[in-house]
Amino acid sequence: MKKSSYFILPLALALFQSCAVNMSYSGSAFKKSFNSITADELKTHLYVVAGDEMEGRDTGSEGQKKAGRYLIGEYQKMDISHPKSMTSFYQPLSSEALKGRRVALPPSDNILAFIEGTEKPSEVIVISAHYDHVGMKNGEIYNGADDDGSGTVALLELAEAFQIAKKAGNGPERSILFLHVTGEEHGLLGSKFYAENPVFPLANTVADLNIDMIGRCDAENCGKDYVYVIGSEMLSTELKKINEKANNETVKLELNYKYDDPNDKNRLYYRSDHYNFAKNGVPVAFYFDGIHEDYHKPSDTPDKIDYQALQKRAQLVFATAWELANRKDRIVVDKK
Numbered sequence: 001m002k003k004s005s006y007f008i009l010p011l012a013l014a015l016f017q018s019c020a021v022n023m024s025y026s027g028s029a030f031k032k033s034f035n036s037i038t039a040d041e042l043k044t045h046l047y048v049v050a051g052d053e054m055e056g057r058d059t060g061s062e063g064q065k066k067a068g069r070y071l072i073g074e075y076q077k078m079d080i081s082h083p084k085s086m087t088s089f090y091q092p093l094s095s096e097a098l099k100g101r102r103v104a105l106p107p108s109d110n111i112l113a114f115i116e117g118t119e120k121p122s123e124v125i126v127i128s129a130h131y132d133h134v135g136m137k138n139g140e141i142y143n144g145a146d147d148d149g150s151g152t153v154a155l156l157e158l159a160e161a162f163q164i165a166k167k168a169g170n171g172p173e174r175s176i177l178f179l180h181v182t183g184e185e186h187g188l189l190g191s192k193f194y195a196e197n198p199v200f201p202l203a204n205t206v207a208d209l210n211i212d213m214i215g216r217c218d219a220e221n222c223g224k225d226y227v228y229v230i231g232s233e234m235l236s237t238e239l240k241k242i243n244e245k246a247n248n249e250t251v252k253l254e255l256n257y258k259y260d261d262p263n264d265k266n267r268l269y270y271r272s273d274h275y276n277f278a279k280n281g282v283p284v285a286f287y288f289d290g291i292h293e294d295y296h297k298p299s300d301t302p303d304k305i306d307y308q309a310l311q312k313r314a315q316l317v318f319a320t321a322w323e324l325a326n327r328k329d330r331i332v333v334d335k336k
Contacts, residue, residue, distance in 0.1 A: 024323060025249045029170035033161040033322075034250065037315050039307035041160075042153050045074070046215075047302045049131070050149035056142040058135025059098065059183045060106030067131055067152075068111050071180060074156050075113045078163050083114040083177070083199050093182060093193050100187035108132070110190045111180040112199060113155075115162050117325065119173035124200045125324050126177045126208040126282075127317065128191065128273050129155050130184030140298040145305055147295065150215030151287075152180060154314040161318050162325075172325035174206060181273050184212075191273035195280055206330050207239055207283045209321055210274035214313040215305040218290025226254040227313045228288040231269050234262070236283035238331040239324075243285055246319035251312040259288070266291075281333060287317055 024030060048054075048070055055063030072089045075081070082089040091110040098105040111131065117123065129151030133144025143149070155178045162176055177200065183189030195202065214227065233240035247253055259268040269275065274284035289309075294300040324331065 024326060025246070025319065029165050029168060030322060032168070033165045034315055034318060036161050036164050037157045037311060037318060039311040042157055042310050042314065043302070043305070043307045045153035045156055046145060046149050046305060049152050050143040050145035050302050052141050052143070056135040057131060057133040057144060059132045059186055060108040061135055063135070064108065064132055064182070068109060068180070071111055071131065071152070071156065075159065078160050080113050080115060080159055080163055082112050085199060086112065089113060091194065091197070091199070093190065097193050098183050098186065098189050100183065100189045103186055105183070105186060108182040108190070110182055110194055113159055113178040115159070115166060115172060115176045117173050117175040118171045121175050122204050123174040123206050123330055124177050124204055125174055125206050125321055126179050126277065127155060127158055127211070127321060128179040128181060128208055129211045130182065130190065130273055131180045132182050132185055132190075134185050134296065142296070142298050143301050145300050145302040146213050146215045146289070146292070147300060148184070148212045149302070150213060150305065150310055151211035154211050154214060154310065154317065155180060157314055158318050158321065172322070174325040176321065176325060184273055188273055188276055191276040195276040202277070202280050202282055205277065205282045207236070207285070207324055208274050208277035209317050210272055210284060210286045211317060212272040212286065213289050214287050215307070215310040216289050216292045216294070217306065217309070218292050221256070221290060224254055225252070225309070225312065226256050227316065228256045228259055228290060230259050230286040230288060231274060231278060232260070232285040233335070234269070234278060234284070235281065235333050235335050236331050237334055239283045239285055242323050242331070243320045246323055247316055250319045251316050253312060253316060283331060283333060285320065287313060
C-alpha cells in the first residue's frame with residue numbers, strides 16, 4: 001500500500017520536533033555548561049559555607065552573614081549581579097518578619113542573584129535553597145553541610161553554568177533567579193517573605209526548583225544513584241515530564257517519588273521553601289536525599305558528603321532549568 005503524504009507530513013514534523021528537543025541536551029553550549037558543575041568545585045565551596053567559622057549559620061547570626069558575604073563574593077567573581085530593581089544582593093527581613101516558632105530572631109536577609117533572559121526576560125525560573133542552619137548548641141557547631149549547605153553551593157555551580165552559556169552567546173531565554181533564603185529552619189520564613197514581597201511577580205514565575213539536602217543518602221538508598229523528587233506534578237504535569245526527560249538524557253538517576261504525596265506522614269511537601277511558591281500557584285520540584293543519621297546533628301559535616309552524588313543531582317536541576325528557560329512555551333498550571 002502506498003503511504004499517503006497526509007501521514008508523512010505529521011511524522012516529519014514530529015521527528016523534527018523530537019530532534020529539536022534532543023538538541024537542547026546534545027548541543028555544545030549545554031554540554032560545556034553542564035560539565036562545568038563539578039564535584040571538586042562543590043567541595044571547595046562547601047568546606048567554606050559549612051566550615052566551623054560559619055558557626056552553624058543560625059538565622060541572623062554573624063556566621064550566617066559571613067556565609068552570605070562569601071556567596072555574594074562568588075557571584076561577583078562570576079560577573080553575576082542582583083536584580084536591577086534592587087540596590088544590592090540583599091532582600092532584608094526585619095525581626096518582625098522573622099517571627100516564627102516563638103523564637104526571637106535578629107534581622108536577616110535573603111540573597112538574590114540574577115541572570116536576565118535574552119528573549120523572555122519577564123518570565124522567571126527561581127532556583128532556591130536556604131543558607132541558614134541551626135547554629136550552635138551547648139558549644140557544639142551544627143555545620144549543616146547537607147542541610148542545606150549542599151543546596152547552597154549547588155546554586156553557585158548552577159549560576160556559573162548558566163553564566164558560561166551566556167558569555168558564549170547562549171544565555172537562557174527566560175530569566176533565572178538564584179534565591180538563597182534565610183529562616184527556613186524557623187518555619188520557612190525567608191521564602192514566605194519573598195512570596196509575599198516578590199521581586200518578580202509570582203504570576204511571571206514559571207517554576208521554583210528547590211534544593212534542600214542533596215549531598216547524602218538515607219538508609220534505604222545508600223549505594224544507589226537516586227534523588228527524591230517531591231511536588232513536580234502537583235500543579236503542572238509538564239514539569240514532571242520535563243524533569244524526567246532531563247534525567248533520562250543526562251545523569252540517569254533513579255527518581256524516587258516515595259514522598260511525592262501531600263498526605264505522606266512525613267509531610268515533606270510542606271517542609272521546605274518550595275511550598276511558599278506552590279501555595280501561591282507556582283509549579284515546584286523539590287530535590288532531596290532523605291533523612292539520614294546526621295540530620296540536624298553536629299555530625300552533619302562536609303567530610304561526609306558524597307560529592308559525586310551532589311554533582312549529579314545539581315546537574316539534573318541544571319538540565320531541568322535549562323529546558324524550562326529555553327523551551328518555546330512556558331509550562332502551564334493544569335492541576336490544583
